[in-house]
Each structure stands twice: as C-alpha cells, then as structure tokens.
Amino acid sequence: MAKGYETLKKVLNVINDKQDFNKDNIIEKIQEELERQDQDLHKEWIDEKFDINHEFTSDHPKYLKFTLSRIAAEAGYANVLDALISSGSNIRDKSRKGWTSVLNLAAKHGHIGTVEALLKIEGIKVDERNEYGLTPLHNAVHKDHKEIVEVLLQAGANVDAQHLYGTPLHYAVSYCRKETVEILLGKGANVNAVNTHGMTPLDYAKGQNVEVLLKAGGRSFVKAFNKGIATAVETALLGAAIAVVLFATETIAIPIAVVAVIAIALAVGGATYMMLKPSTKVDGVAVLMDGRQEAASTSRVS
Numbered sequence: 001m002a003k004g005y006e007t008l009k010k011v012l013n014v015i016n017d018k019q020d021f022n023k024d025n026i027i028e029k030i031q032e033e034l035e036r037q038d039q040d041l042h043k044e045w046i047d048e049k050f051d052i053n054h055e056f057t058s059d060h061p062k063y064l065k066f067t068l069s070r071i072a073a074e075a076g077y078a079n080v081l082d083a084l085i086s087s088g089s090n091i092r093d094k095s096r097k098g099w100t101s102v103l104n105l106a107a108k109h110g111h112i113g114t115v116e117a118l119l120k121i122e123g124i125k126v127d128e129r130n131e132y133g134l135t136p137l138h139n140a141v142h143k144d145h146k147e148i149v150e151v152l153l154q155a156g157a158n159v160d161a162q163h164l165y166g167t168p169l170h171y172a173v174s175y176c177r178k179e180t181v182e183i184l185l186g187k188g189a190n191v192n193a194v195n196t197h198g199m200t201p202l203d204y205a206k207g208q209n210v211e212v213l214l215k216a217g218g219r220s221f222v223k224a225f226n227k228g229i230a231t232a233v234e235t236a237l238l239g240a241a242i243a244v245v246l247f248a249t250e251t252i253a254i255p256i257a258v259v260a261v262i263a264i265a266l267a268v269g270g271a272t273y274m275m276l277k278p279s280t281k282v283d284g285v286a287v288l289m290d291g292r293q294e295a296a297s298t299s300r301v302s
Contacts, residue, residue, distance in 0.1 A: 004056050007038045009071050016077040023086035027052060030068065052089050067093050073102035073118075076111030085121055092128075100130035107136035107152065110145045119155045126157045135161045141168045141184070144177050149184075159189045166195030173201040178208050191216040 011033045015021055021029045027050055035042045041056065048054040055065035070093040072081035081102065085091060092099050103124055106114040115136075118124050127135045137157040140148040149168075153159060160167050165174075169189040172180040181201075185191065191213055192200050202213045 004038070004041055005058060005066055005071065007041060008034070008056065008066075008068065009075055011037055012068065012072055012075065012077050012080050016072075016080045019079065021080070021083055023083045026080070026083040026087055052084060052087055069093060069102050070105060073105035073111075073114060074109050076106065076109065076114050078111070078114040078117040081106075081114060082117050082121070091118075091121070091123060101125070101128045101136075104128065104130040104134070104136045104139055107145065107148050108139035108143060110140075110143060110148065112145070112147050112151060115148050115151055119151070126152060126155050127161055133163050135163075135168075137161060137168050138163055138171060141171045141177065141180055142175065144175065144180065146177075146180055146183065149180055153183070153187045159184055159187045160193055162193075162195070164196050166199070166201070167193045169193065169201045170195055170199075170204060173206075173209050173213070174204045176206055176209065178212065181209055181212055185212070185216050 011030060014033050015026075015029050018029075031042070031045070031050060034045065044056065045051075045054060053067055053069075055067055058066055067090065069081060069084050069089040069091070071077075072084060073093075081089075085102075091103075092101050093105070101124070103115065103118045103126070106118060108130075119126065127137070129135055130139070134142075135157065137149065137152045137159070138161065140152060159169075165171070167189065169181065169184045169191070170193070171177075172184055191202075194200055202210070205213050
C-alpha cells in the first residue's frame with residue numbers, strides 16, 4: 001500500500017526530528033511512533049517480530065516492497081539511516097526492477113548529508129549500481145546535484161563509469177549541465193568516451209557545452225566533417241564516371257552528358273556534404289579541420 005510508505009515516512013520524520021535515539025533503541029522508537037500512527041502496519045511488523053529488515057508490502061508503482069532503510073535514504077533522514085544500519089539494516093533494497101543501494105537512493109534524491117554519512121560506513125561501495133545499471137554518480141549528475149557529484153568524486157567514484165547511454169559526462173552534456181560538465185572534466189573525465197551507440201559526449205552537446213568539450217579535445221564533429229567532404233567528392237567522381245560511360249556508348253551527346261551528369265553529381269555531392277557534416281559553426285563555435293575552434297559570428301547551425 002502506497003499509504004504505508006507515506007505513513008512510515010512520517011514516522012521516521014518524527015523520530016529524526018526528536019534526535020533522542022541511537023542504534024540500541026531505534027527499533028523501539030519506531031515501534032512506539034508507528035503504533036500511534038497506524039495500527040495495521042504496527043501489527044504487520046509485530047508478526048515479523050520487528051525485524052529491522054522487514055519488507056513492508058506495497059502497491060506503490062515503484063516498489064514491490066520497501067524497507068525502513070529505503071525510506072530513510074530517499075527522505076534524507078541521515079541520522080535514522082545511520083542508526084538503522086548500525087543496528088543491522090541492509091544497505092541494499094529491492095524495487096520492482098531489482099536491487100539498489102541506499103547510497104544510490106540518497107544520491108538520486110539529493111541528500112548530501114545522507115550521502116556523506118553513508119560514505120563513512122564500512123561496506124558501502126561508491127560505484128555500486130542500481131537496478132537500472134546506474135552508479136550513484138550517474139544519478140547525481142542526472143538530477144543535477146553538483147555538491148553530491150563532487151563528494152562522490154572525492155570519495156573515489158569512477159568518473160568514466162559506463163552505462164548503456166554512456167558515462168556521467170554523457171549524462172551531464174545531454175541534460176545541459178555546464179557546471180557539472182566542467183566538474184567532471186576537471187576530475188579527468190574522458191571527453192571522447194564512446195557509449196554503446198558509438199556516440200561521444202560531443203555528439204549530444206548543445207550551447208556552451210560545445211565549446212567546453214572542444215577545448216577539452218572533443219573530436220566527433222571534425223570526424224563527421226571530414227566524412228562529409230569525402231562523400232561529396234566520391235559522389236562527384238561517380239557522376240563523372242557515368243558521363244564517360246554514356247559518351248562511350250553514344251547513348252547521349254557528350255555536351256548533354258557532361259553538363260547534365262556533372263550538374264547532378266555536384267548537386268548530389270554538395271547536398272550529401274551538407275547533410276553529413278554536423279557543423280562548422282555550432283552555437284557560436286567554428287570548428288576547424290585540425291580540431292581547433294574559433295569564435296563564430298552566428299549561433300545558427302550552418
């Protein structure tokens with residue numbers, strides 16, 4: 001029951017505010033407050049002998065069941081969570097999709113105090129992935145929790161941890177997090193890391209992030225630019241070859257063949273070139289052939 005989640009969240013909030021608990025009496029405190037707020041949930045827990053890792057049943061859209069530690073992590077009740085873990089609560093919890101760590105939950109929901117407290121606990125893994133394969137750093141970047149990003153990196157988080165859609169830098173660029181992009185690059189993030197789709201962060205860049213990545217050595221635009229030129233030249237050469245064949249077989253007169261076919265070849269080659277070059281001027285940055293960039297007078301994609 002989704003109501004059960006919210007009720008237990010209120011219970012833990014009351015306890016967290018009072019601050020009159022420790023690892024030895026945390027269960028007792030929760031029992032007393034839960035009995036006051038919800039008799040049914042209290043009975044459910046009695047039947048489980050007040051197991052600290054009891055998974056309360058739920059029809060919450062995100063959870064099959066939920067534990068007290070999950071609620072504390074998601075709500076940012078650092079002291080309650082610390083007491084629960086010190087009393088034997090699991091540092092991982094299960095959702096409908098699989099297992100996740102309380103650190104990942106706290107990072108995702110932006111609770112820096114809880115993240116800092118968890119990182120001091122033995123057994124916490126800074127790069128442990130959640131049910132979707134995301135590390136705490138991925139989640140912090142995604143939600144734009146810059147302070148947590150810095151805390152995780154200082155704790156040794158892998159700045160280039162890969163996921164289906166890429167590294168934390170891919171995520172920062174995709175969501176236009178310029179400050180986070182700079183933080184990640186400052187910690188040595190691979191500017192040319194390739195995700196499972198063969199894309200680098202530069203392929204997702206917009207606005208100021210384009211210039212930031214280019215200055216850091218991003219090369220994807222330059223490669224596609226060269227590819228566009230090559231394709232255009234190949235198309236033009238193919239057109240010229242067709243003209244020679246037509247003339248040799250006397251299918252059409254040479255003037256018509258040369259003019260018509262070369263015109264078509266140039267048109268197709270030029271169109272292909274324009275389609276395949278991603279940009280020489282993107283959001284105010286002109287990309288040169290050797291990978292350098294210069295200020296452009298326009299922000300229009302040309």
